[in-house]
Amino acid sequence: MSVPPIPAASGHTAGQDAARPLAALAALEPLMDKCVHCGFCLATCPSYLEVGQEMDSPRGRIYLMKAAIQERVALTPSAIAHFDTCLGCLACETACPSGVQYGPLIEQTRATVERMTTRPPGDRLFRRLLFSVLPYPARLRALAWTLAAATFVKRRPGLLALLPPRLRALTALAPDGPAAPDVAERTAARPPQRRRVGLVTGCVQRVFFGDVNAATVRVLAAEGCEVIAPAAQGCCGALALHAGEREAARGFARQLIAVFERHPVDVIAINAAGCGSTMKEYGELLHDDPAWAMRAQAFAAQVRDVTEVLAELPQAAPRHPLPMRVAYHDACHLAHGQGVRREPRDLLGAVPGLEVVAIGESDVCCGSAGIFNLVQPAMAASLGRRKAAHIAATDADIVVTSNPGCILQIRSAQTPPQARPIVHIIEVLDASIRGADAATFKVPTHPAAGR
């Protein structure tokens, strides 16, 4: 079932969304009505597992949304708190036998909350700080010097504990190492060329996970893909969309579409699950913008996670053995948001000597979830410890995932001596193609425990 459009008879436009935010949520009432209150989703909902209250579950939130549009419940701070504890992980969509599309519901609820209410000054300031820096690679690079300070503090638990909770989370999650340079705008395929692939390099990913982008380019090129990574590209809007900043997300989407329209490619690849999930929904995000609706649909139809791109191509580059056990962590926006579970496991399974081992509660979010671990640090840290404990219970040598947010979150939650190296799947494939040793993956400089 597709998401119902806002009724045309209302003369609705994006600009009017701002004036009538509750009407925009009310237009999604048919989606709310699909919930039959069975509760099958509760066991995989991380906020319900943590808080144990009905109102912090998918079923409870849908009830609350319905009460809000019927104006039986006001959007008070205590009501909003139940929406704020939602990670947007979409595990409930996977679990739901009735096909409830919870994603559009929570996105529009968040947009409604941000339009209709005013957050406390400290909360507003913190969110404004995040959204004025994170989506802008140039600003992130300019602030990269702060990483040295963050690394200094997070190695000193006593000092870290003195920080306020949100600043402590920001510090503990800060990546190690300097900002990375961009990948080349064009990289030739190893012949024979099989695809021309556009690469979305991300904003945070581009600055702090340059190694992952570089590995992505090498693997795609080795598999016969010419790689085009336009330097002019910016943020995809995922962070903004997941936080209820819908208009900002639409602006980022238009910019990204326009950049890639100047570079015709066969497919657009992304190596960050949260970004891929959002870009595949650009058609819905811009459906009511006559100038962009078709362009957004065309862009979205080309988007693939990099593991999908590779899984579609018969393997050309030989893999060298990597004898190690890998705990594969499903990023929520890849597994639940895009339904991509088989491709990463198949790609890992094709590496000689590599064994994939399962992690307990694999459907439950690690607590990363966009900016969730920054704005809800206590619950995020608890979920991180929960995930780290499941990983510690395996006999894996290394943890592999497909989203930079998960890497930072799990890395900061692991504690010695059980801490394992955690890397992006593309780095494993790259190491195998290059013939690198399994010892290339090391436990990083470890943040202080107790976040």
Ligand code: SF4
């Ligand atoms: S998106 Fe995740 S946290 Fe939110 S209700 Fe669904 S399962 Fe729970």
Ligand code: SF4
């Ligand atoms: S599983 Fe689906 S139908 Fe059942 S309570 Fe959850 S959202 Fe509602």
